[in-house]
Amino acid sequence: MVRQRVVLIADLIGTAVFAIEGATAAIHAGLDLLGVLVLSFTVALGGGVIRDLLIGAAPPNALRDWRYPTLAFVAGLATFLLHAQIEAVPLMFMVTLDAAGLALFAVAGAEKAIEFNISSISAILMGAVTGCGGGVIRDVFRARIPMVLNTDIYASAALLGAAVVVAGRRLGFAPSVAAMAGFLACFAVRILAFLLGWHLPRVSGAL
Amino acid sequence: MVRQRVVLIADLIGTAVFAIEGATAAIHAGLDLLGVLVLSFTVALGGGVIRDLLIGAAPPNALRDWRYPTLAFVAGLATFLLHAQIEAVPLMFMVTLDAAGLALFAVAGAEKAIEFNISSISAILMGAVTGCGGGVIRDVFRARIPMVLNTDIYASAALLGAAVVVAGRRLGFAPSVAAMAGFLACFAVRILAFLLGWHLPRVSGAL
């Protein structure tokens, strides 16, 4: 009961953080108020919606539970109105919140996927889709190559966190232990990658 | 029975109008005949397909009922063959037909969503997705920022129409009354926005 409430609150905070980021991206792309709200919704809830469609859980949770879209729109509207103030928030603070949101979504995505009829490798993928799917739609809507495909350690951190959850469950650890370990793995790697400038390898000179 | 037939005929007209617009966009983007047919299908039926996937009504109606894809392809082929004549149609005539199609799809989308297990706010969103989703895919396929995100009052009109339908139903009005009111609200706002150059606000100087 207490755990459920903690999970719900964490989920709502993650949703709000991602919605603010989506709204900020929309404002930077010169979109109007509707575009800002659409990207708030998309970045905050798009990953979970894709995951739910893929695992066969339609209608997605974000459409069934009115609190999620409402929160995303309120956060987007607040960002629209208070844009100057939000731009003034220190970058490291936003990166930390974003890493926490990513870790949370990756863990929650893998956990939900485990309950459905899919393979372990797919449950790990669903963790990453939950964490990164919204950002991919954001970039497609801005007609850009999705950032997770060529910058930084981001989706990789989500994959790691989801893999820790799936492995922990398989090895018989309690769900809450597996979840906590997955969260910490994703969060730590993401923050370290940001601070230390880690990147994945690429084939050089192939353009 | 009569009402059902009216709805079906209206639905088919809306499908044909949107298919012609999709085909025209494809021709302008220099696509070949296959690209023209794909965009005819996508613009006409893509919104409804996304809605059906999201509310858990797979396979979507557009794939179950052969009349919809057939009509979209026939309209697309006709546009391909008669492109010069269709370009000569007065803009205001096309805008009026498009506004009617948008209003119709928004109302129909909200109505169908209400029947499924989703929240009121999501039913309103589904109305807008039905009306605008096809155009979003069209723009993604042309590698452009979706027009509805930064131009004009378009998706907003669809949201308004869908909101009127949902509110009307909640307040106990007969479904046909709620549908008619929603249609008129969306249609009127869209036409007025076009004629009077209404736009949504945006954050200035944020680029």
Add this chain to the structure above:
Amino acid sequence: MVRQRVVLIADLIGTAVFAIEGATAAIHAGLDLLGVLVLSFTVALGGGVIRDLLIGAAPPNALRDWRYPTLAFVAGLATFLLHAQIEAVPLMFMVTLDAAGLALFAVAGAEKAIEFNISSISAILMGAVTGCGGGVIRDVFRARIPMVLNTDIYASAALLGAAVVVAGRRLGFAPSVAAMAGFLACFAVRILAFLLGWHLPRVSGAL
């Protein structure tokens, strides 16, 4: 039993070929290792995933059966490591393998769609979606107009192959005969189109 094994092996070969092509496209777009693996998965399995979502077969087969994503990732990783060698493979060899993969996916897609509650015209569309859907996502992720919409006879060959399968079934031929005829129709048209430079018509001077 023997036929099932043949189909499975053919399916896995098609998956590997498409994954190698996806990885190569990602390397050419300058993506990092994660981007290479994502495009390997997407190009190899994206079409089948979209088809399964559309026909109401969620979770898609590619997420249920661990062999498909594993194979796609292994093929992608091998392409990343052996990129220089793969670039040295003669073009005609890759085109032939790709045409075989396309034909196989188009036939398999139409066959699976027939089993679900959709119209014949939609079953044909599902064949093309299975064959070409992965490539469309690849191009959207690279922020380009999907190649199948304006180059060459490619999706058209898939549509033809799928149409042969659907028509063959309708006319009472044995499933294996219909499948073989559909495969040959798609493969032959694709190879001939490549060798002879066939293109679909487009409206000239419409830009």
